Amino acid sequence: xxxxxxxxxxxxxxxxxxxxxxxxxxxxxxxxxxxxxxxxxxxxxxxxxxxxxxxxxxxxxxxxxxxxxxxxxxxxxxxxxxxxxxxxxxxxxxxxxxxxxxxxxxxxxxxxxxxxxxxxxxxxxxxxxxxxxxxxxxxxxxxxxxxxxxxxxxxxxxxxxxxxxxxxxxxxxxxxxxxxxx
Amino acid sequence: xxxxxxxxxxxxxxxxxxxxxxxxxxxxxxxxxxxxxxxxxxxxxxxxxxxxxxxxxxxxxxxxxxxxxxxxxxxxxxxxxxxxxxxxxxxxxxxxxxxxxxxxxxxxxxxxxxxxxxxxxxxxxxxxxxxxxxxxx
Numbered sequence: 001x002x003x004x005x006x007x008x009x010x011x012x013x014x015x016x017x018x019x020x021x022x023x024x025x026x027x028x029x030x031x032x033x034x035x036x037x038x039x040x041x042x043x044x045x046x047x048x049x050x051x052x053x054x055x056x057x058x059x060x061x062x063x064x065x066x067x068x069x070x071x072x073x074x075x076x077x078x079x080x081x082x083x084x085x086x087x088x089x090x091x092x093x094x095x096x097x098x099x100x101x102x103x104x105x106x107x108x109x110x111x112x113x114x115x116x117x118x119x120x121x122x123x124x125x126x127x128x129x130x131x132x133x134x135x136x137x138x139x140x141x142x143x144x145x146x147x148x149x150x151x152x153x154x155x156x157x158x159x160x161x162x163x164x165x166x167x168x169x170x171x172x173x174x175x176x177x178x179x180x181x182x
Numbered sequence: 183x184x185x186x187x188x189x190x191x192x193x194x195x196x197x198x199x200x201x202x203x204x205x206x207x208x209x210x211x212x213x214x215x216x217x218x219x220x221x222x223x224x225x226x227x228x229x230x231x232x233x234x235x236x237x238x239x240x241x242x243x244x245x246x247x248x249x250x251x252x253x254x255x256x257x258x259x260x261x262x263x264x265x266x267x268x269x270x271x272x273x274x275x276x277x278x279x280x281x282x283x284x285x286x287x288x289x290x291x292x293x294x295x296x297x298x299x300x301x302x303x304x305x306x307x308x309x310x311x312x313x314x315x316x317x318x319x
Contacts, residue, residue, distance in 0.1 A: 004201075007201060007202075007203055008198070008201040008202050009223075010202070010219070010220050010221075010222075010223030010224045010227065011223060011227060012202075013198055013199075013201065013202030013204065013224050014202075014223060014224040014225065014226065014227030014228040014230075014231070015227055015228065015231050016194075016198045016202075017195075017198060017199075017202075017204075017224065017228040018227070018228040018229075018231040018232045018235065020191060020194060020195045020198065021228070021232055022232070022235050022236075022239075023191050024191060025236070025239070025246070025252055025254065026239075026244070026246055026247060026252070027187060027188070027191075027246060027247055027248075028246035028247060028248040028250060029188075030254060030255070033281070033282040033283035033286070034281075034282040034307075036282070037282060037303055037304050037306075037307040038307055038311070040304050041304060041307055041308045041311060044304075046308055046311060049308075049311070049312055050308075050311040050312045050314065052310075052311035052312075052314055053308075053311050061185070062185060062188045063188075065185045065188040065189050065192065066188050066189075066191060066192035066195065067192060067286045068189060068192060069188065069189040069190065069191060069192015069193040069194075069195065069196060070192045070193070070195050070196040070199075070283065070286045070287045070290065071192075071196065071286050071287065071289055071290035072189075072192070072193050072196065072290060073192060073193040073194060073195060073196020073197040073198075073199075073200070073287065073290065074196040074197075074199075074200055074205070074286070074287035074288060074289065074290025074291040075196075075290040075291065075292070076193065076196070076197055077196060077197045077200035077201055077291070078200060078291045078292065081197060081200075081201060082200075087203050087206055087208055087209065089208055089209070089212055089217075089218065090212055090217040090218040092215070092217045093208065093211065093212040093215060093217045093218065096215065096217075097208070097211065105208060106208050109200070109203070109205055109206045109207070109208075109288065109291060109293075110206065110207045110208075110279065110288065110293055111207055111208065111279075114207065114279075115207075115293055115295050115296070116295075117295060120295045120298065126298065128277065129278070129295065129298045129299050129302065130298060130299075130302040131274075131277065131302075132274045132277035132278035132299060132302070133274065133278060133285075133298065133299035133300065133301065133302025133303040133305075133306065134274070134302045134303065134305060134306040134309075135270050135271065135273050135274025135277070135306065136271055136274035136275060136278060136280075136281065136282065136285075136299075136303050136306065137274075137282075137302065137303030137304060137305065137306025137307040137308075137309075137310070138267075138270055138274075138306035138307065138309055138310045139267050139268065139269070139270030139271030139272070139273070139274055139306070140267070140271050140281075140282060140303075140307070141267070141306075141307045141310040141311070142263055142266065142267030142270060142271075142310055142317065143263060143264050143266075143267025143268045143270075143271055144257055144258070144263065144264070144267070145257070146271065146281050146282045146283070147275075147281040147282075147283065148281075148282070148283055150268075151225060151229070152225070152228055152229060152232060153232070153254065154257065155229045155232070155233075156228075156229050156232025156233050156235075156236050157232075157236055157254045158233065159256060159257050161257035161258070161259065161260060161264050162257060162264075164261060164264035164265055164268065165264040165265075165267065165268040165271075166268065167265070167268065168264060168265045168266070168267065168268015168269040168270075168271065168272060169268050169269075169271055169272040169275060170214075170272060171265075171268070171269045171272060172268065172269040172270060172271060172272020172273040172274075172275065172276065173210075173213075173214045173272040173273070173275055173276040174214055174272075174276075175269075175272075175273060176214070176272065176273045176275075176276035176277050177211060177214035177215060177276045178214070178215075180273070180277075181211075181276070181277070
């Protein structure tokens with residue numbers, strides 16, 4: 001049991017993510033989490049505003065069930081499968097973030113400086129979350145996929161568009177982390 | 183009951199992503215700073231095994247549970263949409279520290295402020311749908 005409660009190393013986690021992708025392919029579907037955002041738009045009546053949301057969303061209910069499972073999985077992992085240990089970040093990361101004004105780096109999954117309600121309920125705080133979410137939602141549909149669809153599934157299927165998209169992910173991520181976040 | 187297997191895969195996915203710390207904002211920051219092998223190991227080993235097994239599936243003509251041959255829909259050809267869309271996505275990924283999968287999972291871990299990010303992401307997708315025809319693809 002001990003090894004289950006500790007953080008899992010990359011060589012366990014990576015293969016298990018591949019297993020998730022392969023199971024969905026075996027079930028006759030694909031691994032793509034961002035498609036659900038489009039499905040939710042369609043359910044909410046987005047078809048009235050754009051043809052892009054006029055499709056038979058009922059055919060994608062299975063993916064919303066995966067999302068529901070993922071939410072439950074997140075709950076199970078922190079409630080029953082956690083020993084509360086800090087994230088073993090590299091010392092360089094911790095000192096970089098401390099220099100940027102972050103406290104208790106790695107004590108929780110997400111920084112309080114961005115996600116605690118105290119910070120979220122300020123104009124700057126809520127702007128950060130709204131802008132970040134908007135960029136993810138807009139960018140993922142423009143690029144036709146996210147980390148699961150392009151980086152995991154697309155690269156595994158040796159698709160050139162996915163490689164271009166992943167290079168884009170990194171260009172955007174590097175610009176944000178190195179130039180905009182500070 | 184046909185949805186049960188998807189629920190179980192989702193639960194498994196949520197647990198793996200939390201235990202691997204791939205849902206952590208800090209791990210994403212660390213990755214983009216090239217300060218640890220952790221995230222590269224996760225993505226690299228997932229893709230390596232993915233390539234091997236998808237190749238085997240096709241080679242051995244493995245059939246899905248629906249009895250059809252395994253088929254992954256190819257992405258449309260193009261460059262601009264993947265590069266530009268990918269870059270926009272990357273900016274948001276590094277800022278939120280979460281891509282669409284982890285957003286839902288983190289909600290399950292009790293981070294309810296993630297609902298704001300998810301709502302904004304839905305709005306972002308909606309906006310793309312509305313202005314799609316005006317964008318270069």
